[in-house]
Amino acid sequence: MSITEYTPFQDPESLYKLNTELLAQVDLSGSNLLMSFTGFSDAGHVVTQISTELKEELTGEPVAVFDVDQLIDYRSRRPRITFSEDRLSDYRAPSLVLYRMVDALGTPFLFLTGSEPDLQWERFSKAVLGLVERFDVNLVAWVHSVPMPVPHTRPLGATVHGNRPELIEGISAWKATLEIPAAIGHVLEHKLDAAGRNVVGYAIHVPHYLSDAEYPPAAVAGLEFLGAAASLMLPSERLRETGRAVERQITEQVEGSAEVASVVTKLEKQYDEHSEGISRRSLLAGDNDELPDADELGAAVEAYLASRDSAAPKESPEESTGEPGKGRRD
Structure with a gap:
């Protein structure tokens, strides 16, 4: 029996509970499905920001609630709780929920969001595919984020993958063939394609x-890609507004450090040369097709974090929370 033929020993449908009352009132057939999972390579906290924005800004109702006790390893990824003087409060339990949401124009869609499962990936995948089949989902679009040696002064790029050429061609700023650690989103995409x-x-x-x-601009970019793919009007104004403050802070900190400014300038040059069509493997490659020196990139990170820490007390919480904004569009 091959891996692709593997069938979970336990019923995948027993992993979740359906909102039968909602399903009796609305028809979800043909909806588009968006997905975002925390717990994997959430550079710039993009997935967290997108999930929060959609849940707080749009009307939504749970369609299916997953049994996270079967899917989460609490000791490897401990939930957060607040200790305040002599009391414990605000226990933030993990969740994994499929919502029915309505965008700003009144278009309904599905949104699967929450903690990436630690356990039972095959069974969970079967459960999600079953829901996709049940509601005859038109398109599944998901988002995550990765750190890249690119400057914040240029349009944000994305690597796009899937089986819809019209949503992929001309967008990916980085194309390569390599083996990577899989996230549940990758596994679901592979199985949906199959x-x-x-x-x-x-x-x-x-x-x-x-x-x-x-980094709110990256979250805005993610929302723009998802919205364009699924023909949805997704909220981003709040992120754009807070992002403007973040960009001002970054500009001030870069201008205040010759070392950081130098590295940003090098990244700009590298980015611009790649955009002009110079033959390179990817944005990761430097002169002579060599990868940038790790110490040089590490110095930029350390310098930035040090300058950010020293500047933090001068900023209010509202000013330090991020914006969206210059997501790449095609």
Whole structure:
């Protein structure tokens, strides 16, 4: 028996509970499905910001709630809780929910979001594919983010993959063939493709020196890609507004450090040369097709984080939370 023929020993449908009351009232057939999972390479906290924005800004109701106790390893990824003087509060339990949402123009869609499962990937994948078949989903689009040696002063790029050429061609700023650690999104995309379902995935490129902090422009880029793929009007104004403050802070910090400014200039030159069509393997490649020196890139990260820490007390919480904005469009 090959891996592709593997069938879970337990019923995949028992992993979730359906909202039968909602399903009796609405017809979900033919909807588009968006997906975002936290727990894997969330550079710039893109997935977290997108999930928060959609859940807070749009009307949504749960369609299916997954049993996270069967899917999450709590000791390897411990939930957060607040200790305040002599009390514990705000326990943030993991969740994994399929929502029915309505965009700004009144168009309904499905949104699967929450913690990436630690366990039972094959069974979970079967469960999701079953829901896709049940609701005859038109298109599945998902997003994640990766750190890349690109400057924040240029349009954000993305690596796009899937089986819809019209959503892929002319967008990917980086194309390569390599073996990577899989995320559940990759596994689902692979299985959806094999099942003949329309699927597309977007890996947003986040400047590597900003990957540890919230970077709203990258979240906006992700929302724009998802919205364009699924023909949805997704909210981004709040992220754009907060992002403007973040970009001002970054500009001030780069201008205040000759070392960081020098590295950003080199990244700009590298980016521009690649955009002009100079033959290179990818944006990762430098002169003579060599990868940038790790120490040089690491110095930029350390310098940026140090300058950010020293500047943090001067900023209010509102000013330090990020913006969207210059997502690449085609």
